[in-house]
Amino acid sequence: MQTKNVENNVLTDHAAKHAIIVGATGATGKDLLELLLKDNSFYKVDVFVRRHIDIKNEKLTVHVIDFDKSEQWKHLVKGDVLFSCLGTTLKAAGSKAEQWKIDYDYQYQFAKAARENQVKNYVLVSSQGASAKSRIFYTKMKGQLEDAVIKLQFPFLSIFNPPILIRHNSDRLGEKIGVNIIKVFNKIGLLLSLKPLSTRMLAQAMIGAAKNNKSNIAIFKSKEIWQLVGGMGNEQ
16 A cells, blocks of 8 residues: 555546535645645545635535534545544644544544445544543543444544644644654654655645545554555655
8 A cells, every 4th residue: 555656646447526615724635635736646626615715726616514514515525535634732722622523523523424424445543552442532522523423334434543633834833842742752763653744745745645545444543554655765
């Protein structure tokens, strides 16, 4: 399932695809959208957002929606592959209830709509350590979402459990500190399984998985993600 040049790969069935993105305005989603619009393996890209995005491209359709009113948009979630990378922090959400709504409810509603509309391929960005049995709110929530989308029985499902992410122009101080600490350990050969990953490389891996999926459920942890984008030696 490895690929070294995601942007130039062709889909395994040699047919251009229609991609859908939820979470296109986040760090990973922005990189994903840019890559998909440049990729000739995708002839159309639909994004679902709260506010209009100022990008002009003949392949792009922007749906400005109210995420709380699924009855108004669920019939529009149609295509070949749904990429789901919607998420927020507890600080930005303001409460666990609000974070749950964004990270779990909205993503599950989109997955369910996609499955009902015969979308065959679903790619989800989850979290390192995701487990429904976790005692930590965030990783438990992510694990519960993983379990829920697995039960939807997509013909092809790819779940990503990435390491700490390097986000362009990030204002997440704790994340920046964590990245720098892990990089120091990486230089002396420690914590290599936690090697930070740029959001662009994560987006490349997601596209690679969507193009080359060979099993109905594939879970990509840190090591597998690095393999998918070309190995541990790649520069970010």
